[in-house]
Amino acid sequence: MAQRRKRILFVDDETGLLDFIRQLMGHFAGPAWEIFTAPDVSKALGILQEQRIDLLVLDIHMPVVDGLQFLNLLQRKFPNVLKVVLTGEATEHHRATCLSNGAELFLEKPRDEGGWRSVYATLHELTRFQPEEGFRGVLRRVGLQDVLQMECLARNSSLLKIHAGSVHGAVYVKDGQIIHAQCGSRAGEDAFNYLLGLTGGEFDVQPYAAPATQSISGSWEFLLMEAARKRDEQGMTTPPPGQSDSGFFTPAPVPAGERHTSAVVPVIEAAVPAAEVPWEDASGAARGPSARPQVDELLVCSLQGEVLHEWQCTNTNGRVGFLEFLSQKARQLAQGLPLGEFDRLEVNGDGSRVVAQIQPDRALFVRTSQVPPEGVEGTVSP
Amino acid sequence: MKELVNQWFEQSDPFEGILACGVRYPDQTAVVKTWADGFTEVAVESALRCVVDCFQVLHLNRIAPVRIRWVYHGAVLQCEKRQDGTCLGVFLTRETASLDIVGLERFFAEFQALAKAAAL
Numbered sequence: 001m002a003q004r005r006k007r008i009l010f011v012d013d014e015t016g017l018l019d020f021i022r023q024l025m026g027h028f029a030g031p032a033w034e035i036f037t038a039p040d041v042s043k044a045l046g047i048l049q050e051q052r053i054d055l056l057v058l059d060i061h062m063p064v065v066d067g068l069q070f071l072n073l074l075q076r077k078f079p080n081v082l083k084v085v086l087t088g089e090a091t092e093h094h095r096a097t098c099l100s101n102g103a104e105l106f107l108e109k110p111r112d113e114g115g116w117r118s119v120y121a122t123l124h125e126l127t128r129f130q131p132e133e134g135f136r137g138v139l140r141r142v143g144l145q146d147v148l149q150m151e152c153l154a155r156n157s158s159l160l161k162i163h164a165g166s167v168h169g170a171v172y173v174k175d176g177q178i179i180h181a182q183c184g185s186r187a188g189e190d191a192f193n194y195l196l197g198l199t200g201g202e203f204d205v206q207p208y209a210a211p212a213t214q215s216i217s218g219s220w221e222f223l224l225m226e227a228a229r230k231r232d233e234q235g236m237t238t239p240p241p242g243q244s245d246s247g248f249f250t251p252a253p254v255p256a257g258e259r260h261t262s263a264v265v266p267v268i269e270a271a272v273p274a275a276e277v278p279w280e281d282a283s284g285a286a287r288g289p290s291a292r293p294q295v296d297e298l299l300v301c302s303l304q305g306e307v308l309h310e311w312q313c314t315n316t317n318g319r320v321g322f323l324e325f326l327s328q329k330a331r332q333l334a335q336g337l338p339l340g341e342f343d344r345l346e347v348n349g350d351g352s353r354v355v356a357q358i359q360p361d362r363a364l365f366v367r368t369s370q371v372p373p374e375g376v377e378g379t380v381s382p
Numbered sequence: 383m384k385e386l387v388n389q390w391f392e393q394s395d396p397f398e399g400i401l402a403c404g405v406r407y408p409d410q411t412a413v414v415k416t417w418a419d420g421f422t423e424v425a426v427e428s429a430l431r432c433v434v435d436c437f438q439v440l441h442l443n444r445i446a447p448v449r450i451r452w453v454y455h456g457a458v459l460q461c462e463k464r465q466d467g468t469c470l471g472v473f474l475t476r477e478t479a480s481l482d483i484v485g486l487e488r489f490f491a492e493f494q495a496l497a498k499a500a501a502l
Contacts, residue, residue, distance in 0.1 A: 093442075339454035340457070342453075342455075345453070347445055349446050367445075
């Protein structure tokens with residue numbers, strides 16, 4: 001089967017450079033790439049809305065809306081588009097900022113053809129990261145509804161398999177039309193509405209396989225609108241118990257869109273997992289039995305980056321951004337390695353500890369510190 | 383300094399529970415050793431790049447890590463970064479009974495001590 005041409009969009013305010021890139025990259029890639037260029041953010045957004053772009057390469061220094069702001073916007077509006085920063089000013093600070101704002105790579109603009117060839121090879125490899133068939137929709141600010149919409153708009157034929165705890169379902173899309181949905185004993189629009197009402201879980205887009213029956217005949221636009229309306233009316237379908245097996249802190253269900261800021265210090269014994277390996281403080285000495293952990297900050301957000309619960313979080317957007325970065329990096333890190341699913345990142349610092357966990361339906365950020373037992377004065381004991 | 387670390391890394395013996403390990407230098411080069419099936423040098427080197435990115439982003443978020451642990455269902459990656467930017471990553475089994483914790487801690491301690499030794 002012939003591979004679909006990759007659609008690559010370059011965004012840079014230097015139009016001369018864009019022409020050069022179009023020619024050179026076109027030469028390197030041949031028919032494998034369809035190249036688009038945009039001299040500013042508004043034109044880039046126009047292209048993104050019209051085309052299914054696979055990879056976007058942008059400069060960070062642009063007038064009006066700079067690349068960093070644009071990256072942030074892209075992360076929210078087009079989470080599935082791979083993003084690469086190509087800049088003439090490759091400082092470590094810029095690099096870290098771009099990576100934490102959703103860029104997959106941070107590259108320096110080359111000065112010779114050999115350098116451009118390396119850039120092409122890197123971008124080419126990156127586009128290969130995107131599987132032709134099947135992907136996981138975990139913490140990428142993308143919902144099932146968005147993916148269905150994209151599949152229908154692109155007139156694709158695909159099978160979306162959805163898992164949430166013990167719930168397993170499937171939605172069949174043929175030539176851009178939703179033709180069947182199944183979830184246990186439910187079928188048709190009933191199953192479709194139930195699946196789209198799930199608050200979390202995982203889904204995979206798989207190659208189309210014909211269903212045993214066709215239970216849906218309405219237009220996909222109406223189906224999606226109706227599902228959204230039902231979801232709003234009935235409230236979210238609570239994911240079935242047993243969805244998470246990690247034993248981590250699980251907040252009480254919070255209605256969608258309602259941010260909960262607790263005045264109560266959360267119980268952390270369940271929130272922060274005990275390390276399999278004894279945890280040590282910055283000095284390398286094991287914690288004394290007298291020190292006790294104190295929660296300094298806690299945040300729980302949905303897959304869409306919506307804050308579900310927070311306590312003493314001083315930089316909510318920063319923490320959500322970090323969790324998204326972590327989700328992306330954990331996936332990249334595991335590529336080609338037999339690591340299994342990512343569970344959490346534990347960061348041990350000087351007297352403090354951070355645990356960031358990515359679950360199938362939510363992400364958690366907890367920062368704790370060690371405090372001496374009552375009656376003991378002075379600094380934090382190891 | 384890099385030669386010293388390379389020498390130590392090459393001479394270091396594996397301990398129980400280690401699957402693979404690698405050192406990434408500030409000049410973006412890396413040395414890698416693997417023992418377990420599926421841990422290719424290329425993939426471990428690529429993982430170390432992600433680790434370095436994470437240290438940078440943590441710094442940007444005003445979190446100063448001493449050690450970070452990436453916990454996957456199948457293995458754990460523990461990492462430390464020295465003041466000079468050199469980063470050590472060690473892939474470990476998740477079966478704690480099969481892990482030589484003393485050996486692991488000694489490995490990291492030696493890695494950090496090399497920087498102090500070089501500074502003297």
